[in-house]
Amino acid sequence: MYRVNSIKSRSLGIQRARLVHLFTLGCIVIFSACSFITGSSKKRIGILRDSGGVEKTLQVPNKITAGQDAAFTITTLGSGCMIPDGAEIRVSGLTADIEPHDRLPAGPCEMVERRLPRVVTLHFASPGIATIRVKGIDLVGQPVVVETHVVVDP
Secondary structure, three states: OHHHHHHHHHHHHHHHHHHHHHHHHHHHHHHHHHHHHHOOEEEEEOEOOOOOOHHHHEEOOOOEEOOOEEEEEEEEEEOOOOEEEEEEEEEEOOEEEEEEEEEEEOOOOOOOOEEEEEEEEEEOOOOEEEEEEEEEEOOOOOEEEEEEEEEEEO
16 A cells, blocks of 8 residues: 555656646747747846956957057856857047947846857057956946056057
């Protein structure tokens, strides 16, 4: 008698687990279909690794020449499904302000930390010491600015 009840309760547990699994899969399919149909996603300011310093956020080329384009890599942080979505760049003289953006597609998302690099191009017209500021937010949404200086050769 005890053994039969044990088998019945295991069977009910397996059935319940299957129902929960099917319900979860159904929700994922429905939410994914809704986001696919509506095409909704959220663009946001990139999260910067404030504790990692400049080397984690901004990779600077070895040589920058005045009057020529220079490629920089900016890395933000995101979750498993986030994608880099460009940057807003303002250059005035020898100062460049960069605000990287990331896009969060609608729907379910794997919550793992992921680095999101993107390449931006800066152009400094004259030689000197250039200031590059990357403006983003930290993990709690507070503003973060990572700043570095580079020599622009004539």
